[in-house]
Amino acid sequence: xxxxxxxxxxxxxxxxxxxxxxxxxxxxxxxxxxxxxxxxxxxxxxxxxxxxxxxxxxxxxxxxxxxxxxxxxxxxxxxxxxxxxxxxxxxxxxxxxxxxxxxxxxxxxxxx
Numbered sequence: 001x002x003x004x005x006x007x008x009x010x011x012x013x014x015x016x017x018x019x020x021x022x023x024x025x026x027x028x029x030x031x032x033x034x035x036x037x038x039x040x041x042x043x044x045x046x047x048x049x050x051x052x053x054x055x056x057x058x059x060x061x062x063x064x065x066x067x068x069x070x071x072x073x074x075x076x077x078x079x080x081x082x083x084x085x086x087x088x089x090x091x092x093x094x095x096x097x098x099x100x101x102x103x104x105x106x107x108x109x110x111x112x
Contacts, residue, residue, distance in 0.1 A: 003108060008020060011068065011071060016064075016068060026054070028055065031054070032054070049106045050103055051104045065089065072084050082109040084109070085106065
């Protein structure tokens with residue numbers, strides 16, 4: 001089981017435009033799901049997942065990030081996920097392209 005796919009499908013099922021990579025023709029608002037690291041100890045797997053929310057304005061990116069965070073609070077309703085905790089959230093706007101992005105990073109405990 002790929003935790004990125006689980007999170008991606010969960011967001012899609014809840015009405016969020018979510019992708020594993022930037023689409024060729026992205027919608028105005030969307031989220032990229034990326035696993036940045038993982039660890040396993042005593043058969044407990046914890047993955048760090050970055051959820052990057054893109055939108056036309058910074059305010060819209062913040063709102064989209066808040067919607068994603070509200071959903072991820074409930075991600076442990078998925079049988080393969082035991083827990084999630086917000087590691088960090090930051091304005092991650094690209095200064096050169098002015099592409100507005102907010103990024104929430106989660107530690108997610110899950111089954112393999």
